[in-house]
Amino acid sequence: MIINQWYVAEEVTNITDKPRRVKLLGFDFVLFRDEAGTINCLSDVCIHRGASLGAGQVLNGCVECPYHGWQFNGGGNVVKIPSLPAETKIPSRARVDSYPVQEKYGWIWVFLGDLPEAERPPLPDFPEYDDAANYRCIRGEFLWKADYARVVENGLDFAHAPFVHPSFGDRSNAVIHDFELEQDEHSARAKVTYIPPLPKGIWSLVRKERTPVQARPSYHLSGATMRLDVWLTQTWQMVIFDVNTPVDENTTITRWIMARSFFRQPFFDGDSRKRTMKIFEQDAVIVEEICPETVPTDLRDELAVKSDSLMNAFRFKRRELIERGWQIDVEKLKAEYEGRRAVVIPSPGRREDGGKNYVLKTAPLRPGKSVPPLAVAAE
Numbered sequence: 517m518i519i520n521q522w523y524v525a526e527e528v529t530n531i532t533d534k535p536r537r538v539k540l541l542g543f544d545f546v547l548f549r550d551e552a553g554t555i556n557c558l559s560d561v562c563i564h565r566g567a568s569l570g571a572g573q574v575l576n577g578c579v580e581c582p583y584h585g586w587q588f589n590g591g592g593n594v595v596k597i598p599s600l601p602a603e604t605k606i607p608s609r610a611r612v613d614s615y616p617v618q619e620k621y622g623w624i625w626v627f628l629g630d631l632p633e634a635e636r637p638p639l640p641d642f643p644e645y646d647d648a649a650n651y652r653c654i655r656g657e658f659l660w661k662a663d664y665a666r667v668v669e670n671g672l673d674f675a676h677a678p679f680v681h682p683s684f685g686d687r688s689n690a691v692i693h694d695f696e697l698e699q700d701e702h703s704a705r706a707k708v709t710y711i712p713p714l715p716k717g718i719w720s721l722v723r724k725e726r727t728p729v730q731a732r733p734s735y736h737l738s739g740a741t742m743r744l745d746v747w748l749t750q751t752w753q754m755v756i757f758d759v760n761t762p763v764d765e766n767t768t769i770t771r772w773i774m775a776r777s778f779f780r781q782p783f784f785d786g787d788s789r790k791r792t793m794k795i796f797e798q799d800a801v802i803v804e805e806i807c808p809e810t811v812p813t814d815l816r817d818e819l820a821v822k823s824d825s826l827m828n829a830f831r832f833k834r835r836e837l838i839e840r841g842w843q844i845d846v847e848k849l850k851a852e853y854e855g856r857r858a859v860v861i862p863s864p865g866r867r868e869d870g871g872k873n874y875v876l877k878t879a880p881l882r883p884g885k886s887v888p889p890l891a892v893a894a895e
């Protein structure tokens with residue numbers, strides 16, 4: 517699991533007038549809406565006696581710890597300690613880490629790391645989401661007992677479709693002919709042509725011949741986003757846009773939005789939802805049993821071929837982040853800290869402050885240089 521990235525923490529509609537506790541990258545966070553209506557994300561561990569802020573309440577735009585009533589504002593600063601007389605100064609270390617938040621596509625995106633704003637990557641574009649005149653969107657989520665990087669790779673892997681999704685791919689036409697890869701700093705996409713089987717049910721109205729179909733799988737590092745565009749005809753387009761949040765090392769929540777440019781009436785939503793969920797269910801049978809559970813650090817530990825190029829692009833890019841020293845050292849965390857000492861993911865405010873005014877230490881990270889050299893792994 518990697519810090520200094522945007523992750524989707526929750527659906528906006530799940531934020532009520534109560535604080536909401538979420539687990540991301542193995543750590544607990546609390547989300548709450550302040551008086552201005554802005555959603556905030558704080559480390560969930562109270563620095564007084566370790567209670568969960570998420571179990572408290574929202575009061576005066578702050579989250580109130582359920583144990584002794586300390587009130588934390590959106591910046592993570594304590595503004596009230598009820599056991600102290602009003603004139604007493606609040607200690608400067610009375611604060612928790614507060615993380616940048618954005619609301620987009622109906623999701624709450626949280627930046628888990630301490631990079632200043634100018635160095636944070638952008639969020640992925642999804643123009644179809646705001647184009648209600650031409651696209652109908654439905655949304656849902658899927659929970660995996662699997663590492664998020666395995667889940668993303670599965671979404672980028674076109675060659676498995678004929679074997680795992682018989683309604684989508686045809687095993688007698690499994691060759692992937694064109695495979696053009698385009699990359700930029702935060703994302704990559706491939707153009708693929710394939711011949712699907714003839715669809716059944718209402719979808720047989722869309723395609724009547726076994727003609728090649730264009731598809732474009734892509735990823736974006738922010739949100740560990742996977743996007744798949746499929747053009748069933750020249751104008752009938754389907755987009756599956758999903759964000760993959762590591763809850764912990766071996767649990768991933770995929771939140772998905774499916775946009776379609778055809779059958780835009782709500783009547784067809786049920787069928788679209790069923791088909792989308794079925795794809796995830798078929799994938800989970802395989803992905804939850806992959807050995808090893810996490811993507812190997814040494815890329816020579818698995819054999820890749822040309823049709824794996826997009827997955828490899830994601831692996832290499834992810835590896836660059838690991839080489840920057842942004843991977844959480846889960847082994848060290850378990851061996852030295854778990855159950856004994858609370859640690860947190862560093863926030864931008866902590867970096868500005870030099871960490872002087874924060875009580876908890878930060879999570880152990882793997883030194884970037886501990887990763888085997890890229891040149892060797894790329895053979």
Ligand code: FES
Nearest residue numbers: 562564565581584
């Ligand atoms: S533990 Fe939070 S106020 Fe005491």
Ligand SMILES: [Fe+2]
Nearest residue numbers: 670680795799
């Ligand atoms: Fe799949």
